[in-house]
Amino acid sequence: MELTQMESRQPPPVRRLTPGTTLKSWPSARQPASVPAPELGQTPAQQNGTPLVTTKRTEREIVPTIDRMHVDEVSIAYGQKLAVRSVSLPIRQGEVLALIGPSGCGKTTLLRSLNRLTELTRTASLSGRITLDGTDIATLEPTTLRRRVTMVFQQPNPFPMSIFDNIAYVLREQARRRPRKGALRPAVEDALARAGLLEEVKDNLDHPALRLSGGQQQRLCIARALAARPEVLLLDEPCSALDPQSTKVIEDLVVKLREEVAVVIVTHNLQQAFRIADHTAFMYLGELVEYGSANALFGNPRQQRTRDYISGAFG
Amino acid sequence: MTSSTTPELPKPSPAPRNAGERRGPRESSSSWRLTDRLGLALAWVLGVLFCVIAVAIVVFLAVQGLRYLHPSLLWTNPKVSNTQRGSGGFLDPLLGTLIVGVISLSLAGPIGVGIAVWLVEYGRPKLLARLVESTVEMLAGTPSIVLALFGLLIFETKVTGFLSAINGGIVFGKSCFIAGIMLLFVALPYVVATVREGLQAIPNHVREASYALGKSKIATIRRVLLPSVRPSVITGSMLGFGHTIGDTTIILLLMGDTQVLQGVGHVPLLGILRGTGSTMTSYIFDNAPTGDLNHPQLAYAAAFVLLLIVLALNLIVDIFARRSRELRWS
């Protein structure tokens, strides 16, 4: 198979945690999120002037992109049934890639293949090639891959531990020797800050994570995924179980995060994709029907099927 | 840093390739830390060890049992003798096992089903329900030696004298009946647990359909629910039966410990039930090197037969459990 190599133009600006890295080299906690986290329980009018409308895509700053992953002619089958047919996509840091399409079109399967979660199903088989920073992910150890490409699921699934322990979970597992709690604290707070949750839970880090609200739990899962300092963040319909207010918070967060990680989000909510995506891939029955910048795809779709889907002819 | 390249036009979808050309390497344990790999190795060792132990026990008993098992043992009565050859067979213990099993099962069955039905279908007041639940659990955890001693206490009174022999005004207090009754408490928790699970698995709309036809609750239970938990009842009864015939202490204390079934009185069946005897378990216990008789060969033979019975019961339970699992409520 011919494949044009996508070299990474530059070492990633974010430090990746490799075994052996001591935590002394962690950057200190960043400034709190620039988007003020809304007080939950307040009506939109009561929030301090934060509009409920996401910054329009055209008004967003252009962020330089770095190629992270490349999906090349990937087909995935469960047993005899083809779920994904020969899809090729680039995935870049600095932009949000939205995978849209009706239920059952294979977008979640494709997402899960990016961190090899499809291997958990015995009958799954994959052909084609997926590369991360130039390396074929099939040659990497799954555990290493999944630290560089982390995932947030549809249902918030915080572990039955305290908030601190949830975030520290990954850090503890990666370190060679069990780090002290004090040494972990900056990293935990940093991850929470990047997820926009720090202000709300700063004083309650030892409380059980299961006591948080749904939106907070999902942000906790995002923070947990970010704690591993990944290069790619995969989001599988993260807002489908949440209320509109939490959804807005998470959408703003996703847009902000695209500067640090490549973001791939699967959503069945066209409006959400419209709001936050920079590039969009429309899939139907396992095929990649159209891929393009969001402006182009939503404004002037090339394929008839895309046009039909966006206008609501089928769903 | 470079700016992003223009997005590629998606290729027109070619004919779907044959997926399955390649599977990547699955997560293998070679990437794990040493402690993790040691842990997995230990898990393997222990898992295999248990299989080996089970197989070893069965094979050992089979080998020794077949060596010493003459078919005649199965239908000869035990005799008193110093030699193993002349000690006869274990017909009476076999019958004894059957008798106490049947007695305890015929009591534990209905009572267990009744308790399970009450717990699932009624269960009010709540306090009583929890009391009953915990009582059944406590019964399950009570050592059978305590049950045996309790049986000695209550069955030596004049009131219950009809259940065993009375010699000159003194109630003997040990008989097949009595052993069977105390064994009921051994079998009961299993029946209750299994039937309860079976009843809880029936979705509510089945009950509602029956009520909508004007049937009373008890009629619903009798005509609709119980027939459909028949597999659970059988499974639970077999489980209870298995534990009944495996019990030794209650037999040793409450069955009079005579090798041969010795009836009391002149009524044919009742006499035997009121009389004393032994079962396979007490037979093995007595014939083991630590027992009174010390005839290991007979003990092997009897142990083999008992093990076969238990294995057969297990198999029946397996088949029925599988069949009740296949009953899918849509």
Place this chain on the structure above:
Amino acid sequence: MDDEFLEYEEPAANQDKRAELGLGALVCLVVFVLLAMLAFVLKEAWPAFAHNGLSMFFGTGGNADQQLQTIFTAGSENHASNLFLRAWPIVWSTMLTTGGSVVFSFVCSLFVAVFMVEFAPGWLQRVLEPVIRLLASVPSVIYGLVGVLVVVPFIGNHLITQSEKASVTPVISLSGYSLLAGVVILTVMISPIMIAIFAEGLRSVPRGWLEGSLALGVNRWRTFWKIAVMSARPALVAGTVLATARALGEAVMLSMVAGTTAYAPNPFDGLIFFFEPSRGIAATILQYRDDITSPPFERTLFAFAAVLLISAVSLSLLGWAAKQPQKRHFNVGGIV
């Protein structure tokens, strides 16, 4: 015209009321039996306990077997001294056998349960489940028989050296009927109980947590141990407690392999400690079962039975209570 085909049914309300009362009575009867058992056993046990106090179980002094003989031969005369007993060796033996087997069994069962639920290849999984069920249903007398005919001679002839035997001859005889034999076989006996309950708990861990952990790059072994074992804690407690209750009450197997003398194995004896005979409470009752005709002896035996009953009942209650939270486990609530 259709009336002749309709059978006469009592009004539903009457039927139901009768049924509910009937079943309710049945249920109360069962509760009553258990309470009666507690009451009767405690009542019979009281005189022996009152006479000796707590030192009956925890005090040493003299040979317990000899004391039991004295009680028996004293017959039905109600002397106060008839009930004298210092049964510490018997209690200590019970503690050792139960404690030892529960500890070993816990470790083994946890690993086997984890293996069975997650890491065994499919064929081995399908083999292990019936194997565990088989081990659970073998009668204890058969375990005892195999023990006395295989394990005991092995220990007696191959593990204990002649010099060790000679060193203790005046006091006891090391013939293979030992603490070690009892603990090993008891471990095998109670492991299936623990394994079954552990496996049930491990299987009911929500898949979302396991997937979430894997998606963060944690390997399968650590994911399962950290997350599943932690959240299956109620099942671990329940299984351990129920297995302990079982081990406490084991009489037959132990009486066949652990020796017939009341002796307190001494940990300071070094290696010989494992080879010393140890007869526990349940086995003692079983051994003296024929002597129960003498009233003071009967009371003494009932005192032992009372100890067993109270421990076993409290443990079963604990186990049942420990299983309850598992149903409410995953709702909002602190689990730290």
